[in-house]
Amino acid sequence: MTSAIPSVADNATQSVMDLEREYLLQNYARYPLVLARGKGCYVYDPEGRRYIDFITGIGVNALGHAHPRIVKTIREQAALLIHSSNLYYHPYQGKLAKRLAEMSGLQRAFFCNSGTEAVEGALKMARAHGHAIHSEKYEIVSLENSFHGRTLGALSVTGQAKYRNDFEPLLSGAKFVPINDIAALEAAVNERTAGIVLELIQGEGGIYPLTHEFAAKARELVDHYNALLIADETQCGVGRPGTYFAYQRSHPVILPDVVVAAKPVACGIPLGFILANEKAAAAIKSGMHGSTFGGGALACRVSLEFLDLLDELLPSIQRVGGYFHVKLNELARKHSSIKEVRGFGLMLGMELTIPGKQIVLDAIAEGLLINCTHETVLRFLPPYIVTEKEVDQAVKIIGKLLAKADGQVS
Numbered sequence: 001m002t003s004a005i006p007s008v009a010d011n012a013t014q015s016v017m018d019l020e021r022e023y024l025l026q027n028y029a030r031y032p033l034v035l036a037r038g039k040g041c042y043v044y045d046p047e048g049r050r051y052i053d054f055i056t057g058i059g060v061n062a063l064g065h066a067h068p069r070i071v072k073t074i075r076e077q078a079a080l081l082i083h084s085s086n087l088y089y090h091p092y093q094g095k096l097a098k099r100l101a102e103m104s105g106l107q108r109a110f111f112c113n114s115g116t117e118a119v120e121g122a123l124k125m126a127r128a129h130g131h132a133i134h135s136e137k138y139e140i141v142s143l144e145n146s147f148h149g150r151t152l153g154a155l156s157v158t159g160q161a162k163y164r165n166d167f168e169p170l171l172s173g174a175k176f177v178p179i180n181d182i183a184a185l186e187a188a189v190n191e192r193t194a195g196i197v198l199e200l201i202q203g204e205g206g207i208y209p210l211t212h213e214f215a216a217k218a219r220e221l222v223d224h225y226n227a228l229l230i231a232d233e234t235q236c237g238v239g240r241p242g243t244y245f246a247y248q249r250s251h252p253v254i255l256p257d258v259v260v261a262a263k264p265v266a267c268g269i270p271l272g273f274i275l276a277n278e279k280a281a282a283a284i285k286s287g288m289h290g291s292t293f294g295g296g297a298l299a300c301r302v303s304l305e306f307l308d309l310l311d312e313l314l315p316s317i318q319r320v321g322g323y324f325h326v327k328l329n330e331l332a333r334k335h336s337s338i339k340e341v342r343g344f345g346l347m348l349g350m351e352l353t354i355p356g357k358q359i360v361l362d363a364i365a366e367g368l369l370i371n372c373t374h375e376t377v378l379r380f381l382p383p384y385i386v387t388e389k390e391v392d393q394a395v396k397i398i399g400k401l402l403a404k405a406d407g408q409v410s
């Protein structure tokens, strides 16, 4: 069944929403939809209505839902050992770290549970690296419009006042420069800089890719001032761009000192990581950092299974991502409410001339899940298993909604 959500929530949905309204912090503005299960590229509500999932839990469900190999791995490992803490060894952290080292070109890994936690660890690494050189070498340069997470350190380097304002003062020494502004970057970096933090494609900020020249200048500056280049690949990495990591798309590759990632790496089981070259890793010595949950047996084993599948999926991520991009550009030629299409691989954004929120709500009613960031950018993060068939279905719905919007605008 693919019919629309009712305009008035049915009783079961309403009672789920009412309970949350009574007992949860009111920090989320959820869409009025309850999800009950998923299969492949689709999710279903409790009444069995079907939705094409083009947001995948904000870029997490990389293999869609209920992938048989992920389900089998979770079942097997859950019956053996879920968690043991980092007091002891288990067989999968080392294997996963080796795998990530081969994929990334960075020698050492640290495992945690989320993007923000990975960013925190990377910031500590940069601070400790700087501190070992000079007590005044603690500044972090990041980008305006960036997003790095909700914990205090990650917030401090998030270049959007709306996330930071209520929590000031945050970490001292954070500086922001406009995206792709080489002169501003040069002006901000100096002997006091411990690290530069970048998203190769800004995600939450509205799908803005960095230029090769800007990333190259960041590499040059960190080399000159002995600081660390940190790529936050939480949203733009681990297969989504059609390569293992977004920095691998450029030629020649600009290798960061540190890479952080999370979202898709264990297909919905919380897992994040920091990858570091020997120089950056040397900053963190025994006892300086840790995590109780980070790198548990279940999460690591699921991640290994995912990475095996990812190798086979990269060509289709590139092909279907390219197809989707072309189709969105075709829509852009037809609809005056589309300003621009941006991104690559399966990380695409469509900037509108009108607010996107109503389009997202109307898309749900048509059986498509997407979201909107920065008021006007529709964000598409489909699962890596997506095919041209689901893209056609999604594009048809988006086209229909934009035709309606064009009619309203004119």
Ligand SMILES: Cc1ncc(COP(=O)(O)O)c(C=O)c1O
Binding pocket: 058, 113, 114, 115, 116, 117, 119, 147, 148, 149, 150, 199, 203, 204, 232, 233, 234, 235, 236, 262, 263
């Ligand atoms: C680039 C980037 N960094 C960090 C984060 C924070 O990740 P998490 O929500 O897992 O803490 C996000 C989340 O959207 C992100 O997009």
